[in-house]
Amino acid sequence: MSEQAADTAVLVEERSFPPSPEFAAAANGTQDLFDRAGEDRLAFWAEQARRYVKWDKDFEEVLDWSDAPFAKWFVGGKLNACYNAVDRHVEAGIGDRVAFHFVGEPGDHEAVTYADMHVRVQRAANALIDLGLRAGDTVAIYMPNTPDAVAAMLACARIGAPHSVVFGGFSAEALRTRIDDVGAKLVITGDGLYRKGAPYALKPVVDEALASGETTVENVLVVQRTKQEIGWVEGRDHWWHEALEAADPTHEPEAFDSEHPLYILYTSGTTGKPKGILHTTGGYLTQAAFTNHVVHDIHPETDVYWCTADIGWVTGHSYTVYGPMTLGATQVIYEGTPDQPHKGRFWEIVQEHKVTILYTAPTAIRTFMKWGRDIPEQFDLSSLRLLGSVGEPINPEAWIWYRDVIGGGQTPVVDTWWQTETGAIMITPIPGVTAARPGSAQHPIPGVSALVVDDEGRPVERGSAGYLVVTEPWPSMLRGIWGDPQRFKDGYWSRFPGIYFAGDGARLDEDGNIWISGRIDDVMNVSGHRLSTAEVESALVSHAKVAEAAVVAASDEVTGQAICAFVILRQDAVEEADEVGEGAELVAELRNHVAHEIGSIAKPKKIMVVAELPKTRSGKIMRRLLRDVAEHRELGDVTTLADASVMNLISAGIASGK
Ligand code: 6R9
Numbered sequence: 126m127s128e129q130a131a132d133t134a135v136l137v138e139e140r141s142f143p144p145s146p147e148f149a150a151a152a153n154g155t156q157d158l159f160d161r162a163g164e165d166r167l168a169f170w171a172e173q174a175r176r177y178v179k180w181d182k183d184f185e186e187v188l189d190w191s192d193a194p195f196a197k198w199f200v201g202g203k204l205n206a207c208y209n210a211v212d213r214h215v216e217a218g219i220g221d222r223v224a225f226h227f228v229g230e231p232g233d234h235e236a237v238t239y240a241d242m243h244v245r246v247q248r249a250a251n252a253l254i255d256l257g258l259r260a261g262d263t264v265a266i267y268m269p270n271t272p273d274a275v276a277a278m279l280a281c282a283r284i285g286a287p288h289s290v291v292f293g294g295f296s297a298e299a300l301r302t303r304i305d306d307v308g309a310k311l312v313i314t315g316d317g318l319y320r321k322g323a324p325y326a327l328k329p330v331v332d333e334a335l336a337s338g339e340t341t342v343e344n345v346l347v348v349q350r351t352k353q354e355i356g357w358v359e360g361r362d363h364w365w366h367e368a369l370e371a372a373d374p375t376h377e378p379e380a381f382d383s384e385h386p387l388y389i390l391y392t393s394g395t396t397g398k399p400k401g402i403l404h405t406t407g408g409y410l411t412q413a414a415f416t417n418h419v420v421h422d423i424h425p426e427t428d429v430y431w432c433t434a435d436i437g438w439v440t441g442h443s444y445t446v447y448g449p450m451t452l453g454a455t456q457v458i459y460e461g462t463p464d465q466p467h468k469g470r471f472w473e474i475v476q477e478h479k480v481t482i483l484y485t486a487p488t489a490i491r492t493f494m495k496w497g498r499d500i501p502e503q504f505d506l507s508s509l510r511l512l513g514s515v516g517e518p519i520n521p522e523a524w525i526w527y528r529d530v531i532g533g534g535q536t537p538v539v540d541t542w543w544q545t546e547t548g549a550i551m552i553t554p555i556p557g558v559t560a561a562r563p564g565s566a567q568h569p570i571p572g573v574s575a576l577v578v579d580d581e582g583r584p585v586e587r588g589s590a591g592y593l594v595v596t597e598p599w600p601s602m603l604r605g606i607w608g609d610p611q612r613f614k615d616g617y618w619s620r621f622p623g624i625y626f627a628g629d630g631a632r633l634d635e636d637g638n639i640w641i642s643g644r645i646d647d648v649m650n651v652s653g654h655r656l657s658t659a660e661v662e663s664a665l666v667s668h669a670k671v672a673e674a675a676v677v678a679a680s681d682e683v684t685g686q687a688i689c690a691f692v693i694l695r696q697d698a699v700e701e702a703d704e705v706g707e708g709a710e711l712v713a714e715l716r717n718h719v720a721h722e723i724g725s726i727a728k729p730k731k732i733m734v735v736a737e738l739p740k741t742r743s744g745k746i747m748r749r750l751l752r753d754v755a756e757h758r759e760l761g762d763v764t765t766l767a768d769a770s771v772m773n774l775i776s777a778g779i780a781s782g783k
Pocket of ligand 1 (some may be wrong): 205392439515516517518542543544545546568627629643653654
């Protein structure tokens, strides 16, 4: 058991909330699924694949694990993901069902039906082909959270061009790294988006990203959203609406192999270089749709479902685009932030669109708690019948508040554990079956084998903590890291040979529930966003005044963790700082520099300028001690420090405000 996993383990909560008999009676997820998966796991997944996905050609083999850890699911099967998300619903006669109630931050609305989406994805697919895109080419998407972003992703899937969505808050630098790594031929972006009450430019960031050096990007498609002034490169840049208008209105979806790459999504690992997580088509779609159906309990004919994640994150991929659309669900998609123009915006949207299922992150829930229950209490939230949580551990207090204040003390709450790498939900209560335990993700879904193991990879006893692992392959698992098969093997499959190591610590309680405590590696989780300490450190040391930097995550009441940086200045910067006394200014400059290098989500909450960093004799920074400082705790064991007096220096410097 690692020291860190032990000290972050959450307190055990004893209360239990069984589903109401009415909820259980109508629920999609039943005990029967566990029984069938228990009898024959592969037959169970084959059944789900045929139930949820329409195949152009049926598969011959469920799983080929002969080249482990590179899995092949539903071998020999052929399908088109965009057809599954759009065309099939139009063919089934439900084209006039609303796919998206789009809510723009400034208050504009648009209802987009499945038939509308059908028109859009066909034209967009042809527009991509007109720009020379072919199956296997990659496309970077850097867009506002709108139905057009969804259409852009689906148009790529339709022609077999893997997309790589980059969150609209990432910097030009971060965008460029991802474009280069994936070798994108095309970027689809917007002129801008509305966020925090103002238009925010996107296109200039793309221009900046593409300005330096040779690039693989040949064309840029620009969706008009804010109508702000933007630069234009003749021949390279094209308006999305003009390209769609000029394109042929009909496009026959092509059937691709079940293992055809669907997308690459970058996420932070333990080094400074983000990993391109690769997902393929058949298995991914199966598990995304299955979990969306049985965990979120979507009844597509009657529910209005709202996943608040941006499409730039995996949650938006699986639970706004591929899962719900494969089911033919009606959704809300919102562009902006929860406090625009007022702190009741989410609840106003729930009331107006009669949202029945809400899926959001603990950091948002804790923010709403801080703002006070009187805000949601001003709105009619009685349409809500199920609440979900994702992205980080949810503390029991926030769980109870969510259920009581937002769910009227009635709704099931599903705390869903999964990762960019797992592609879809892995551990969660099943709302019509499981008696929920606030703060615990509880049990693996039917067909998934997850365990808590000790240092040697042996399952821990009930009541003990250890590492979270997945012992059998699952359909939506990552198929690798783009361009780096070795990193895939080393990063996930070598800590416990042949077993997937998720990087999270967990605890098994006396009743067999799994409690996830958080990352045990150098990955931070800030408001549900993953960032590596190394990534932020390398952004800091790229600033001319910084000689060395160490970054740790400190617990934070609202964001779960907050980034705390310790920096050593270069000698000339120290002298300059002393002369002009620019402490606060320097800190602001460094924070902005990190925002420029990575994006605002990576801005350290706190930066402390120190004279030395605590290191072991082998030169490793002892982050554990820095965490103690950041969390105002008494220092732990300092005996392995090369120079124990360093900590006195740091503490003294911090006390004097230096
Ligand atoms: C979907 C998503 C994955 C990491 C994961 C873990 C944390 C996610 C959680 C949770 C406790 C939950 N995490 N869900 N921790 N309880 N219900 O968030 O993907 O951005 O890749 O993050 O998030 O630490 O390893 P991703």
